[in-house]
Amino acid sequence: MKKITLAFVLSALSLASVGTATAEEGLQPLPPRYEIGGNVNNFDPKTSTITIDGKPYVITSKTTVWIEDDTGNLSTLPLVGFTIPEGTSVYYELAGNGQLLGVLIKLAASDSKETKR
Incomplete structure (x- = not known):
């Protein structure tokens, strides 16, 4: 019984150290999986308003914005000058009051060339 318990504890410790090592090696964080998807009709950087499938949403300081390029690289950079x-294509999450909580913007290869920073 003691050998089995010890083996289990050692296995758990080794898995924990592997998880710590990979986190420290700089792997990209994964964005949340947003269930609602749609397409951008318009983005007005002056008012921080993104229109998705005809509905305008204001991006506030509480909104998490993820940008994924055509190679799968993720960033959470501000949308200033974007x-x-x-x-x-976008995927997003809304609060109960309809406020935009988070949005994942998926840029295609052609979008990456047209998109300005």
Whole structure:
């Protein structure tokens, strides 16, 4: 019984150290899986308003914005000076009051060339 318990504890410790090592090696964080998807109709950087499938949403300081390029690289950079082409795919989450909590903007290869930073 003691050998089995000891083996289990050692296995758990080794898995914990592997998890710690990979986190320290700089793996990219994964964005949340947003259930609602749509397409961008318009993005107005002056008012921080993104229109998705005809509905405008204001991006506030409480909104988490993820940007994924065509190679799968993720960033959470601010949208200052950013252009989002019409038709860009997005996934998002809303609060109970309809406020935009988070949005994942998925840029296609052609979008990456057109998008300005």
